[in-house]
Amino acid sequence: MKTLEQIAANLQGYDPQSMTAADVHAFLAQLVSPVRETRELPLFDALGRVLAQDVVSPLDVPPHDNSAMDGYAFDGRQLATVAANGSLTLQVLGTAFAGKAWQGQLARGQCVKIMTGAIMPDGLDTVVPQELVTLQRDATTGKEQSIQLAAGVVHPGDNRRLRGEDLALGRSALQKGELLTPARLGLAASLGLKQLMTWRALRVAYFSTGDEILSLGDAPREGAVYDSNRYTIFGLLTRLGCEVIDMGVVRDDPPQLESAFVQAAGQADAIITSGGVSVGEADYTKAMMKKLGDVAFWRIAMRPGRPMAVGRIFCDKSVASARESSVDSYEQDSSSEGAVVFGLPGNPVAVMVTFLAFVRPALLQMMGARATPAPMLQAHSLEVIRKKPGRTEYQRAWVSNAPNGQLQVRTTGSQGSGVLRSMAEANGLLVLAHDQGNIAVGDVVSVMMFEGVV
Ligand code: AMP
Ligand code: MG
Numbered sequence: 001m002k003t004l005e006q007i008a009a010n011l012q013g014y015d016p017q018s019m020t021a022a023d024v025h026a027f028l029a030q031l032v033s034p035v036r037e038t039r040e041l042p043l044f045d046a047l048g049r050v051l052a053q054d055v056v057s058p059l060d061v062p063p064h065d066n067s068a069m070d071g072y073a074f075d076g077r078q079l080a081t082v083a084a085n086g087s088l089t090l091q092v093l094g095t096a097f098a099g100k101a102w103q104g105q106l107a108r109g110q111c112v113k114i115m116t117g118a119i120m121p122d123g124l125d126t127v128v129p130q131e132l133v134t135l136q137r138d139a140t141t142g143k144e145q146s147i148q149l150a151a152g153v154v155h156p157g158d159n160r161r162l163r164g165e166d167l168a169l170g171r172s173a174l175q176k177g178e179l180l181t182p183a184r185l186g187l188a189a190s191l192g193l194k195q196l197m198t199w200r201a202l203r204v205a206y207f208s209t210g211d212e213i214l215s216l217g218d219a220p221r222e223g224a225v226y227d228s229n230r231y232t233i234f235g236l237l238t239r240l241g242c243e244v245i246d247m248g249v250v251r252d253d254p255p256q257l258e259s260a261f262v263q264a265a266g267q268a269d270a271i272i273t274s275g276g277v278s279v280g281e282a283d284y285t286k287a288m289m290k291k292l293g294d295v296a297f298w299r300i301a302m303r304p305g306r307p308m309a310v311g312r313i314f315c316d317k318s319v320a321s322a323r324e325s326s327v328d329s330y331e332q333d334s335s336s337e338g339a340v341v342f343g344l345p346g347n348p349v350a351v352m353v354t355f356l357a358f359v360r361p362a363l364l365q366m367m368g369a370r371a372t373p374a375p376m377l378q379a380h381s382l383e384v385i386r387k388k389p390g391r392t393e394y395q396r397a398w399v400s401n402a403p404n405g406q407l408q409v410r411t412t413g414s415q416g417s418g419v420l421r422s423m424a425e426a427n428g429l430l431v432l433a434h435d436q437g438n439i440a441v442g443d444v445v446s447v448m449m450f451e452g453v454v
Pocket of ligand 2 (some may be wrong): 209210211275276346
């Protein structure tokens with residue numbers, strides 16, 4: 001575990017009063033470390049977790065050569081004998097259903113009706129789809145008798161799925177550090193795996209601070225606003241697959257703040273607070289973070305979200321030992337290094353932006369996920385955007401397809417850092433880089449989408 005001082009010494013020109021977004025990423029990458037405990041989970045519980053072990057395929061998928069179509073299977077060598085505008089006639093000898101092998105021998109001029117997924121009978125390599133043949137039935141029984149296919153409709157080997165084509169035995173199927181998406185769960189299931197070894201879920205505690213913050217159910221009063229940050233943070237953390245510990249609203253009161261931090265640090269790997277990190281008089285949050293931990297206070301060249309506090313809060317070991325501790329492996333737990341704290345600004349949009357830009361990648365690293373930055377879309381701006389070089393700006397935006405199929409983007413109204421409505425109307429954040437100046441209509445800009453499709 002590195003101290004903040006040691007991390008700072010590794011970074012060129014580190015200045016807490018003037019951080020760029022890139023400085024913040026570089027700092028956080030050194031501050032956080034992955035959890036070290038694993039959980040072996042049944043597939044249904046593993047969605048959204050991170051794989052702690054490579055998965056090597058224990059079998060061939062598919063296990064046999066099989067048909068990709070409903071049609072007729074035959075030996076494709078016979079196609080070589082068909083004249084350019086001729087046709088091939090084959091006698092239908094039987095039917096191969098999915099799930100059981102068709103037993104029998106075929107001679108030249110014969111074929112087997114075959115269903116999608118059925119094992120290819122020995123010696124047969126080609127399937128002609130049923131819609132490409134002319135079928136002859138027995139006049140009295142109605143039984144399929146023969147098919148005729150024109151030259152060129154299929155080639156040898158067509159419509160056959162090869163054994164192991166999806167995954168061959170012994171080949172790497174999934175890698176440690178991959179997030180378990182729906183497709184990866186399906187892949188694991190296709191290998192017959194009932195459980196997967198995952199890193200244990202990250203535990204993240206969060207609370208809002210401020211005397212003016214009302215909890216839901218409180219009666220409105222002058223000068224007070226309902227707490228929205230706990231709900232956005234809850235949503236962001238839950239979507240990320242974290243275990244959340246909601247600690248409510250904490251007053252601008254040192255003893256209450258102290259007990260909230262101590263409790264949070266005793267239970268969680270990370271603590272997220274909102275409010276109280278700017279220079280306001282009642283901002284006791286900063287003082288308490290200083291008292292209980294090793295915390296840096298930054299001014300970040302960004303908008304929204306300039307102030308942010310980051311570091312570690314240490315807790316009383318007696319609280320820590322009361323934690324739930326049913327784990328499958330007993331390497332030293334990363335939480336003995338204290339809980340990482342992210343002190344976010346109070347403004348609701350600043351909270352979401354700093355979370356998406358900085359906290360999310362840091363938490364993914366703590367979850368043991370291989371860092372894969374979300375792909376940025378490039379879209380044409382539908383409007384003029386004023387932007388001062390010298391800070392990174394995040395604007396709430398809506399990305400859509402223009403009639404010509406290209407991506408276009410517009411902002412979603414007032415960009416005030418407290419205006420959550422324009423955030424709720426957005427599907428992404430337009431990211432205007434540090435050195436970027438004004439944007440003209442039609443200029444290509446980068447957009448960070450809020451989330452993936454699955
Ligand atoms: P602060 O950083 O504590 O000075 O807060 C900045 C602004 O964000 C103030 O207008 C606060 O009222 C507002 N704010 C702080 N926390 C919350 C919250 N949990 N929900 C909604 N607004 C908040
Ligand atoms: Mg406040």
